[in-house]
Amino acid sequence: MTFDLSRLHAPGVRSMKALVLPTLVVALCASDGPATLSAQERPPLPPSLAPFVTVDAPVVALTHVRLVDGTGAPARDDQTVVLRGTRIEAVGPSGSTPVPRGARVLDLSGHTVIPGLVSLHEHTYFGGVARMTQMTVSGPLLYLAMGVTTAMTAGSQFPYHELNLKRAVEAGATPGPRFHVTGPYLNGGPPRASSSRIVNTPEEVRRVVAYWAGEGATWFKLQGQVTRDVVGAAIEEAHARGLRVTGHLCSVTFTEAAGLGIDALQHGFITDSDHVPGKQPDVCPSGNMRVQADVDVGSPAVQEGIRRIVAGGAAVVSTLGVYETFVPGRARLDPRAMEMLDPDVRREVEANHAGLAESGFAVPGRLLAKMMAWERAFVRAGGLLGAGSDPWGTGFLPGFGNLRNYELLVEAGFTPEEAVQVLTLNGARILGEEGRSGSIEPGKVADLVVVRGDPVRAPAQIYEIVTVFRDGLGYDSEKLREAAKGRVGVS
Numbered sequence: 001m002t003f004d005l006s007r008l009h010a011p012g013v014r015s016m017k018a019l020v021l022p023t024l025v026v027a028l029c030a031s032d033g034p035a036t037l038s039a040q041e042r043p044p045l046p047p048s049l050a051p052f053v054t055v056d057a058p059v060v061a062l063t064h065v066r067l068v069d070g071t072g073a074p075a076r077d078d079q080t081v082v083l084r085g086t087r088i089e090a091v092g093p094s095g096s097t098p099v100p101r102g103a104r105v106l107d108l109s110g111h112t113v114i115p116g117l118v119s120l121h122e123h124t125y126f127g128g129v130a131r132m133t134q135m136t137v138s139g140p141l142l143y144l145a146m147g148v149t150t151a152m153t154a155g156s157q158f159p160y161h162e163l164n165l166k167r168a169v170e171a172g173a174t175p176g177p178r179f180h181v182t183g184p185y186l187n188g189g190p191p192r193a194s195s196s197r198i199v200n201t202p203e204e205v206r207r208v209v210a211y212w213a214g215e216g217a218t219w220f221k222l223q224g225q226v227t228r229d230v231v232g233a234a235i236e237e238a239h240a241r242g243l244r245v246t247g248h249l250c251s252v253t254f255t256e257a258a259g260l261g262i263d264a265l266q267h268g269f270i271t272d273s274d275h276v277p278g279k280q281p282d283v284c285p286s287g288n289m290r291v292q293a294d295v296d297v298g299s300p301a302v303q304e305g306i307r308r309i310v311a312g313g314a315a316v317v318s319t320l321g322v323y324e325t326f327v328p329g330r331a332r333l334d335p336r337a338m339e340m341l342d343p344d345v346r347r348e349v350e351a352n353h354a355g356l357a358e359s360g361f362a363v364p365g366r367l368l369a370k371m372m373a374w375e376r377a378f379v380r381a382g383g384l385l386g387a388g389s390d391p392w393g394t395g396f397l398p399g400f401g402n403l404r405n406y407e408l409l410v411e412a413g414f415t416p417e418e419a420v421q422v423l424t425l426n427g428a429r430i431l432g433e434e435g436r437s438g439s440i441e442p443g444k445v446a447d448l449v450v451v452r453g454d455p456v457r458a459p460a461q462i463y464e465i466v467t468v469f470r471d472g473l474g475y476d477s478e479k480l481r482e483a484a485k486g487r488v489g490v491s
């Protein structure tokens with residue numbers, strides 16, 4: 001987010017502690033398969049993951065599920081999904097899909113299965129409150145608990161902290177999603193106190209990209225004051241290494257960045273400065289993110305802009321949910337999410353929410369409606385739309401926010417199956433991983449979310465997550481949430 005709510009408060013850093021692991025210990029589900037069987041397929045479960053894992057078997061069959069496979073195809077009833085090791089082995093009607101002998105069978109009648117979410121605007125810090133903190137413990141737990149199995153961050157406050165967190169998850173030190181890490185925020189403009197790397201020349205940005213590529217960043221996040229030559233150089237330098245660039249832009253317009261070959265534009269229409277009257281090249285106009293409220297999305301200029309973005313091959317990352325939290329009177333603070341906040345931080349979040357109309361950061365409801373219409377038009381024009389949460393102190397939390405996007409995409413007019421596709425397979429396409437993740441198809445990685453009920457008929461049921469499979473291991477969503485309770489804003 002660069003609605004800089006921190007201007008409302010004195011920003012600071014309260015928690016830079018080393019990784020503190022949740023100490024919750026819960027007995028393994030007694031019905032789990034024998035450990036000796038699972039040992040044939042994968043190494044023994046690390047002790048730090050074991051309390052959260054309820055399904056760990058070499059072969060697992062999810063039977064009688066309603067399946068939304070992530071491709072946009074209509075939901076199919078009474079399906080069986082067979083997982084072997086870390087992969088999906090078979091998918092088909094329960095009547096004709098054999099369950100392998102010795103498989104751990106989960107009869108999931110009354111449940112829906114969707115792919116693990118591939119989310120593209122995630123953060124490992126919690127901002128927008130007085131003290132910005134790293135979500136060292138809570139972030140990975142909440143993302144995974146709410147079905148996010150792959151998370152691309154979009155700007156790091158502490159890039160080394162984030163890279164180490166990614167590696168800790170990979171090493172099994174804590175449950176969490178597969179992270180793709182951006183380096184530090186890259187912004188232009190005059191010298192100022194900021195966690196961003198200020199870059200004003202192509203030479204400088206090439207050096208910065210090369211450095212963070214060497215350190216393990218796989219994406220780069222540009223901010224709203226960069227110039228076109230810096231954007232172009234960043235893209236060239238990243239692409240030369242097989243890495244990618246995204247941006248929350250302003251000084252450079254969507255069509256300019258698409259022309260330069262940017263991989264993904266964050267936030268959609270609200271930040272598209274192409275349509276700000278009097279826009280000067282390389283300058284962020286002060287009216288950006290406000291004047292769009294009065295721009296006609298159906299106008300030839302906006303539609304032509306969309307065509308040029310699509311022609312340039314730039315994807316767009318929808319973040320409707322976080323902007324909804326800036327629309328006075330619209331968003332509700334979700335009590336299930338609020339429980340995850342440290343009590344003092346929760347009071348701050350509640351105050352931010354209550355004071356939104358007077359804050360100077362309010363987004364008019366009609367602008368949110370235009371963002372929805374623009375995203376529909378972008379997809380109709382052949383554009384690739386993914387989504388991300390962008391956690392923030394207005395009450396928008398990891399995982400919960402990603403699921404709120406599902407409801408809002410449906411409200412925008414996408415079918416539930418298309419909305420799932422935006423959250424899953426499209427995300428994998430943007431990451432260039434669609435060959436291995438993003439949908440429930442044989443051969444793909446066994447990342448799936450088991451939801452109680454039917455979020456196709458009742459979108460609000462998307463939050464009823466029971467089990468999240470990552471790499472074939474089934475994690476108990478409630479146990480993950482329990483371990484994150486009260487921690488957001490502290491650790």
Ligand SMILES: [Zn+2]
Nearest residue numbers: 001154155390
């Ligand atoms: Zn952000």
